[in-house]
Amino acid sequence: MFNKKNRNNSDNTQVSSNMATKQVRYEALVKALHGDLYRYGYWLTHDKQVAEDLVQETFLRAWRALDSLKDEKAAKSWLITILRRENARRFERKRFDMSEYEEASIMDTQSTTTEQEIENDWLRNKIAQLPPEYSEPLILQVLGGYSGEDIASMLDLNKNTVMTRLFRARNQLKDALEKEPEKMRFIHE
């Protein structure tokens, strides 16, 4: 009887210490990766609010499944996978009331003060205009720092396809740049 009680107590402390560890892991993940996740979500959706919702949904799911994450190094791609799935789910839910996004609403142009920011905005618009199957690998490569193999496995594509899409993405951006010669200098400066 007393033994049982003691065992229960130690089980409880075990559980609560597991909970505490989980909490610490979770907070570390949030702090380290929420920015990357948000930006990734933003480039997937072109909408700040939706990106924020996606990140919240992603981290909630991550919390529930945190025990299945064994390798902390894989955390970022794990979270990105969850976020992509959430985004796909969002499309299923909203297929009927999705409206085509308008280019004007993609970027906020209100705070473009410096020349650098004007250039950034110009480039953001061009990135946003890339077909999603080109922009997504580019975001993963440039922002996420993933290799062609990594991207291929995350997007469930073969590596050659990924490399071709990356080539096309940069090629289209360069083309756009060359059509607007006044922008040319900022690539060479």
Added chain:
Amino acid sequence: MSKNTTSDNATPKSTLSTSNMDDLTFRRSIYADPNSQETDIIAAQDADPAKKQLAQELCQFDEKIKQAMKVDVPEDLCDKLLLRQTFASHRQEKRKSRIHLALAASVAIVAGLVVNYLQFSSSYNNLGDYALAHVYHEQSAFSNNDNTRVNLASLNKKMATFSGSFTQPMGELISADYCRFDGMKSLHLVFKGITDTVTVFVIPKEEHLAFTSTFSDDNLQGESLSFKHANVLVVADKNESLSQWQRTVNDNISWSI
């Protein structure tokens, strides 16, 4: 979409030997990954200053792209995420404990029903089967050689419960007591018999056991008599004449109502 992806598998070839990597192949490779560290790409750059320049240009372009991609992250997002998780896991805990409570309650209810069912349901469906089982159960309690005797007066006192009485003693009565006959209050009489005791049950009329006029198994036999307010069952071994007993009962018993 299909227009853009039709030739996705036309792959940039980076497997050509370093010296003769042509411009197009190099271009495709370097556009796909400006920071490529593959040996043939590096070698091609070293061999051709124009390629090196293209690679550097693209690296700078990548840096621009990266800056452009780094949109501002809402400052409060981190706090929001942590806060939301706190609430969510709290809710989850509460839900869990409610589920446990509900489970415990369900188990308790089912256990209660099962006990109830086992205790109060009759596992026999006719008088004969139950009577035999009852006699076997109490076989060891009585012996044909018991010397205790119950007189007619105390027997009739007990029979009053069933609004009946016996006019004269029917034999040597070893025991007369109330008992539970499959849940019904009954009178259980044990008489001295030829080789073993003879058991007579006086039981109220009830619907839930089917009336069986005669019944037997390998050792015992029994007969039932149906009266207006009660059934009288006689159970004895095969040496007894049940019809004799039945007649005695029938002749002696009288009902007050």
